[in-house]
Amino acid sequence: SLVLAGSLIAGGGLAAAQSSLPSSGSAGSGDWTTTSYLKDEDGRSLILRGFNTASSAKSAPDGMPAFTEADLEREHEAMGTNFVRFLISWRSVEPEPGRYDQAYLDRVEDRVGWYAERGYKVMLDMHQDVYSGAIMADDTAGTGAGPIGNGAPAWATYTDGLPVEKQDRWELYYIQPGVMRAFDNFWNTTGKHPELMEHYANAWRAVAERFADNDTVVAYDLMNEPWGGSLQFETFEAGPLTDLYQRSTNAIRTVDQDSWVCVAPQAVGVNQGIPSALGKITDPRAGEQRIAYCPHLYPLPLDLGDGYSGVSKTLTDATMHTWRASIEQVATDVLGGAPVILGEFGLDTTLPGAQEYLDRVYTAAREMGAGVSYWSSDPGTWGPYLTDGTPTILVDTMNKAYPRAVAGTPVSWSSSVDRLELTYRNDPAVTAPTEIYLPAAGFPGDITVEGADVVGWDQDSRLLTVRSAADADDVTVTVSPAA
Numbered sequence: 084s085l086v087l088a089g090s091l092i093a094g095g096g097l098a099a100a101q102s103s104l105p106s107s108g109s110a111g112s113g114d115w116t117t118t119s120y121l122k123d124e125d126g127r128s129l130i131l132r133g134f135n136t137a138s139s140a141k142s143a144p145d146g147m148p149a150f151t152e153a154d155l156e157r158e159h160e161a162m163g164t165n166f167v168r169f170l171i172s173w174r175s176v177e178p179e180p181g182r183y184d185q186a187y188l189d190r191v192e193d194r195v196g197w198y199a200e201r202g203y204k205v206m207l208d209m210h211q212d213v214y215s216g217a218i219m220a221d222d223t224a225g226t227g228a229g230p231i232g233n234g235a236p237a238w239a240t241y242t243d244g245l246p247v248e249k250q251d252r253w254e255l256y257y258i259q260p261g262v263m264r265a266f267d268n269f270w271n272t273t274g275k276h277p278e279l280m281e282h283y284a285n286a287w288r289a290v291a292e293r294f295a296d297n298d299t300v301v302a303y304d305l306m307n308e309p310w311g312g313s314l315q316f317e318t319f320e321a322g323p324l325t326d327l328y329q330r331s332t333n334a335i336r337t338v339d340q341d342s343w344v345c346v347a348p349q350a351v352g353v354n355q356g357i358p359s360a361l362g363k364i365t366d367p368r369a370g371e372q373r374i375a376y377c378p379h380l381y382p383l384p385l386d387l388g389d390g391y392s393g394v395s396k397t398l399t400d401a402t403m404h405t406w407r408a409s410i411e412q413v414a415t416d417v418l419g420g421a422p423v424i425l426g427e428f429g430l431d432t433t434l435p436g437a438q439e440y441l442d443r444v445y446t447a448a449r450e451m452g453a454g455v456s457y458w459s460s461d462p463g464t465w466g467p468y469l470t471d472g473t474p475t476i477l478v479d480t481m482n483k484a485y486p487r488a489v490a491g492t493p494v495s496w497s498s499s500v501d502r503l504e505l506t507y508r509n510d511p512a513v514t515a516p517t518e519i520y521l522p523a524a525g526f527p528g529d530i531t532v533e534g535a536d537v538v539g540w541d542q543d544s545r546l547l548t549v550r551s552a553a554d555a556d557d558v559t560v561t562v563s564p565a566a
């Protein structure tokens with residue numbers, strides 16, 4: 084069973100974790116930071132903070148999340164986010180082989196417009212869970228929008244008549260024979276469906292064609308939580324997964340030169356800290372590579388519903404320690420210095436220790452120079468608001484001061500309620516100012532800025548813009564409320 088697979092994986096992760104834990108026992112204290120960031124159209128380094136929006140899109144007939152522009156306005160006002168990992172799906176992009184649904188892309192573009200108006204950046208995530216909604220017979224399975232699973236269209240779902248039995252947890256469907264076979268056919272491990280990966284890459288080209296000239300869409304997350312079916316770890320990641328990424332990247336680059344292509348490792352195991360065997364993806368664009376690494380983090384104890392305390396906390400810390408090492412290894416050694424976005428992490432915010440875990444992950448992301456999209460904005464105890472609109476602890480957790488767009492390369496930054504400090508290597512080629520978000524709670528009125536010239540401080544948008552001398556090298560800016 085997957086529970087067994089899960090404990091095997093957790094066991095392997097822990098063994099690895101223990102052998103590499105520093106003797107002081109201070110897990111996750113590595114000082115690696117990326118020197119590579121996604122850039123905006125003005126060349127500024129982006130520090131991205133936001134949500135996955137949204138799980139509700141997965142099986143909606145029109146493929147749209149139950150998330151309105153008013154919901155975005157509330158999020159923007161309350162949390163100062165600047166990023167979204169927006170869920171799209173292959174079944175919606177290519178409902179029939181070779182036919183790309185432009186009306187669907189119109190709906191996506193409308194939502195992207197809401198984000199654009201508020202200065203966000205968007206990463207489109209080609210989502211899947213357990214391959215497709217067509218894995219089980221159901222009224223809606225024929226469109227690929229069935230109740231269990233999401234992602235691939237029905238026409239690309241070949242279970243070869245193998246069973247998919249009802250399971251208690253959604254993750255358990257991954258090892259049902261019919262689902263395993265659907266993946267084996269997709270990756271052409273069966274040798275019967277070489278066309279499916281080609282379709283997938285071309286579906287990405289259709290998406291990229293639509294958004295190539297859109298400055299708000301900065302990244303394409305090629306596949307949510309890849310699963311290799313009967314291929315696992317190296318045979319999968321270094322094999323068909325790397326191959327699919329390369330083909331999709333090549334397809335995207337025939338129409339879009341500038342957006343980042345984000346790749347993720349196998350989910351099971353690597354989300355829990357096991358090293359990844361992903362291979363190098365070569366970006367055919369002229370100039371620097373624009374490949375980003377977008378792993379997820381789901382320590383097993385939290386996923387199984389334990390809180391962040393006691394043994395569960397010890398195991399979670401061990402997971403995070405090996406996870407960071409594994410992220411660094413792929414981003415640096417394999418992908419050649421790729422920016423990192425934590426595409427998903429999340430938990431039930433009512434679990435004991437949830438606040439401490441959230442703080443711990445955001446601290447790690449800050450230290451690593453990684454963007455973050457929390458799973459997810461959907462209403463409920465995992466999200467920022469319950470279904471009746473009551474805020475959870477996430478709202479205050481997210482609403483912190485942070486630099487959003489930096490006119491150079493961030494070296495380090497930190498913030499408390501009423502102070503922000505940012506050090507960056509100035510890039511004289513960037514003329515747009517550095518942009519910093521300052522929540523009202525700690526910065527209610529006038530502010531004091533040291534180390535750079537203030538360009539503007541807008542107490543409505545809560546955005547401070549600053550500029551340093553063109554010949555400056557390393558710049559340290561501190562911001563606090565005026566005395």
Ligand code: IDC
Binds near residue numbers: 141
């Ligand atoms: C979960 C949703 C849940 C849904 C399930 C299957 O929260 O309502 O039933 O997907 O579609 C992931 C996945 C992400 C999961 C999330 C939380 O990428 O789709 O959402 N998660 O379980 N990987 C690890 C956790």
